Amino acid sequence: MSEETRERARASKGSVLTPAIVATAAVSALASLLYGYDTGIISGALLQISDEFGIEHGMEQVIAGGILLGAVIGALVCSRLSERRGRHVTMVVIGSVFVLGALLCSVAPDAWTLAAARVVLGFAVGGATQTVPMFVAELAPPAVRGRLVLTFQVGIGVGIVVSTLVGASQALSWRWSIGLAAVPAALLLLIVLRLPESPRWLVGQDREDDARGVLERVRPSGSDVGAELDEIVGNVRDEQSESEGHRGWSGLRQAWVRPALLVGCGIALFTQLSGIEMIIYYAPTILTDNGFSRSAALDVSVALGVTYLVMMLVGLAVVDRVGRRRLTLVMVPGAALALAVLGAVFIVSGDDVRGSIPFIVACLVVFMVFNAGGLQLMGWLTGSEIYPLAVRAAGTSAQAAVLWTTNLVITLTTLSVINGIGPGPTMLVYAAFNVAAWLFVWKKMPELTGRSLESIESHLREGRFAPADFRSRR
Numbered sequence: 001m002s003e004e005t006r007e008r009a010r011a012s013k014g015s016v017l018t019p020a021i022v023a024t025a026a027v028s029a030l031a032s033l034l035y036g037y038d039t040g041i042i043s044g045a046l047l048q049i050s051d052e053f054g055i056e057h058g059m060e061q062v063i064a065g066g067i068l069l070g071a072v073i074g075a076l077v078c079s080r081l082s083e084r085r086g087r088h089v090t091m092v093v094i095g096s097v098f099v100l101g102a103l104l105c106s107v108a109p110d111a112w113t114l115a116a117a118r119v120v121l122g123f124a125v126g127g128a129t130q131t132v133p134m135f136v137a138e139l140a141p142p143a144v145r146g147r148l149v150l151t152f153q154v155g156i157g158v159g160i161v162v163s164t165l166v167g168a169s170q171a172l173s174w175r176w177s178i179g180l181a182a183v184p185a186a187l188l189l190l191i192v193l194r195l196p197e198s199p200r201w202l203v204g205q206d207r208e209d210d211a212r213g214v215l216e217r218v219r220p221s222g223s224d225v226g227a228e229l230d231e232i233v234g235n236v237r238d239e240q241s242e243s244e245g246h247r248g249w250s251g252l253r254q255a256w257v258r259p260a261l262l263v264g265c266g267i268a269l270f271t272q273l274s275g276i277e278m279i280i281y282y283a284p285t286i287l288t289d290n291g292f293s294r295s296a297a298l299d300v301s302v303a304l305g306v307t308y309l310v311m312m313l314v315g316l317a318v319v320d321r322v323g324r325r326r327l328t329l330v331m332v333p334g335a336a337l338a339l340a341v342l343g344a345v346f347i348v349s350g351d352d353v354r355g356s357i358p359f360i361v362a363c364l365v366v367f368m369v370f371n372a373g374g375l376q377l378m379g380w381l382t383g384s385e386i387y388p389l390a391v392r393a394a395g396t397s398a399q400a401a402v403l404w405t406t407n408l409v410i411t412l413t414t415l416s417v418i419n420g421i422g423p424g425p426t427m428l429v430y431a432a433f434n435v436a437a438w439l440f441v442w443k444k445m446p447e448l449t450g451r452s453l454e455s456i457e458s459h460l461r462e463g464r465f466a467p468a469d470f471r472s473r474r
Helices: 003-014 019-040 042-053 057-084 087-106 111-139 142-169 174-179 182-193 199-204 208-218 226-241 258-273 276-289 294-322 324-349 354-385 389-421 423-444 453-461
Strands: none
Touching (some): 019 042, 019 182, 019 276, 042 057, 042 142, 087 174, 111 142, 142 174, 276 294, 276 389, 276 423, 354 389
């Protein structure tokens, strides 16, 4: 069969959304919504939690950071689990832990138990970010794969918006607002139980007949899945042909792979150092500590969540036309400037910020516009395309671990830093991180837009991974 014929066959198969693919899209949407909701709900809930348990900022940071510690563990454990036991089994574990973690959080009798329960919940969050996109990509037909990946990223933004709306309403106690996440988590688990295993994983286990059965189930009735199965078998065999030292985690140590690992982990680091998590987790706490009423602070949190979602949609719509590197270089200076102005406003206003409230809100929204529409998109995009096939699972796991670990450190230190040096200087520090992010992208990140995965890997193998090596497309 010619390549042209195969492409037409793929397009035909991808033109109809089968029930299994619709269910896969639902899994992607629910998992990402839970990710956004479970990480974002703590922002408004902390105001109630601190009142009920009588805790200070130090313990608030521990509670907020618990989910991130769990996410680091989940990302690493689920990477190995999905390779050894399969994507489907791993997804069942993740769905079960989502339900269990939400319920444990909702009945926690004290602050330390709540922090421990959020570690459990974080395991599911980290595992989902590692496993769900991979599961979706391996099950979906090429014609709709991009839209399903988009579903995952947009779902994160939707989850954050929903969490800020629930927190701002103050209609529910924090126990109900956190515990309600068990409902979509249970739905996620029920849908996952009805889905098949990844055909790619089955081929890797020498179960080609089972893989063919899965493809026949998830593709439109009557489709000839032979060409797609042959392509999967070829890709898996190519990966398995690499020697043990050139695959998986050990393969990341190869000199020619290191530039990809540096860029991927560097982008993950700076997405968090940019200040996004400081704003999402602690905006209500920071604002109420500096003269805002509780209702006003929560309203600002909603506005920031909506801005995050809108700009993520805008960024995803233009990133393939503008380019990953160019979009980041254009947007990061705006985020840096917004934080610098915000820091100056806090410093000039001193202890009385009432007259500066409009400027503070404007700076926060402007920061979210430039950050969510630029740098935040790169954290997950780069991981999906920058690593060679033989080390892709390990590379994305390492990148996720860096992202979550940096997020954890920021969450455990933000309020302490603000208490120590004040909100103004803290914002200036984060503005400086954005400047460093811009320099890193300018010097290290090549323009990957329009490049095939094979082309990217070829550049790595040839030692041509600097930005200048990608100026012309081929």
